[in-house]
Structure formats: structure tokens, C-alpha cells
Amino acid sequence: MPYTRGEVVWGPEPFKSVVRPRPWVVLSNEKHPFHGEEYLAATLTTTKRKEVIEIKEEHWIEGGAPKKSYVAPWVIITLKHGDIQEKIGKLKLDFLEKVVEDLKSYISRKND
Template identity: 40%
Template sequence: MSDPFPRGAVVVSADLVGPRSKRPFVLVSTEAHPFYGEEYTAIPLTTTPRSAAVELTDGRFLEGELPRRSYATPWNIATLKHEAISTHAGTLTEEATERLVERAIEYLRGEPR
């Protein structure tokens, strides 16, 4: 098995939520996740600005970047298999990653801001 991607990695995988063949995602799972390194909990990204989405500004990237302005959709959780990931485009800061996790938890609890 390849090395696992870090929490906060921005990766490209098959599009699970739309008509495109590939889509970027932010990986939010930790080593405590069952099967860590084989599969990941992820939040899809979109280029469509939405009021509830979290904009990924340049300051939210620790390294790397995406070619277009992107927005995380924390109400939409996905599971990605390691072998389905084709590209590691960058990594978000710990603070930006934690913000996405907190927003996802709010949606899961029915408490969106």
C-alpha cells in the first residue's frame, strides 16, 4: 500500500456528486478512522460559489493550489478509496481543515449556521 494522504490533503478523485469525471476533495479523516490509508472521509469541492460553502482562499493552503477558485461543501460528505485518488494537489492548513470539520458536524447535528 502507498503512504496515506495527510488530513487536509486536497486530492482529485472520481466525481461522486456531479456529471464531471473527476472532482477535487478535501480529506478530513484522521489516523483514528477505520481503514485509514485505504479509504478517507472527504468533503467535495466545487467552483460554484454558494452562501453556505467555505471559500478556499490562498491563505487556507499550506502547500499547493487549485487552478480555479474553489469552495468546500461541508454538508456533503463522501468516502474515497485510496486507489481512486489520482492527484494530490495540495494541503490545507490545520485551521482551515478543522473549520471544515466543524461545519460538517454542524450539518450532521442539524445546526447549520
């Protein structure tokens, strides 16, 4: 069964020398090429930085994170369906709009 926009999943951590899973939030929807086989996702982190977006209790539709967490909208990955270990929750879609808006600000040519 495909994962949907807003679902938070455990997936691979490709940026560390020790490979271990980390949480990712699915940003893509069913229009994404190869939906059901791969997903565009942003990382969750427990490191508070000025640029991260805090996930509050009211942002969760189901599940949750074991520690205070944030989304880092500049850390984007393509997750393969087979590499996802499990779903741990789902975030509200209106919360994801803030993540997407921040991501767009990092890649938009409007400020060039």
C-alpha cells in the same frame, strides 16, 4: 503512502452521470477505520453559495486550485485509496476545523 488530513486530491465524482475526477479535501485522520485504504473527504467546488467555505490563498500550505474554490462541507464521501488519482495540495488544519464545525452542525442532534 497514506494521504493525510488536509490533503486535496483528485478523486471520482460519483454524483454525476459523466464520471470524471474532481477535487476533494481529506477530513479524516489516522484514527479513521481503514486509514490508508479509505478516507472521509469533502468536495471542493467553484460554485459560490451562501453555505460554502471560501478557500483563500493563505489557507494553502502547498499547491493550490487552478480556480477560485470553496469547500462544501455537506458533500461528504468515502474515497478509496486506489481511486485517488493524485494530490494537488494541502490546506491548513485550522481551516479544516471550520469545515468540520459546519459539517457537525448539519449532523448534530443539538438543534433537533
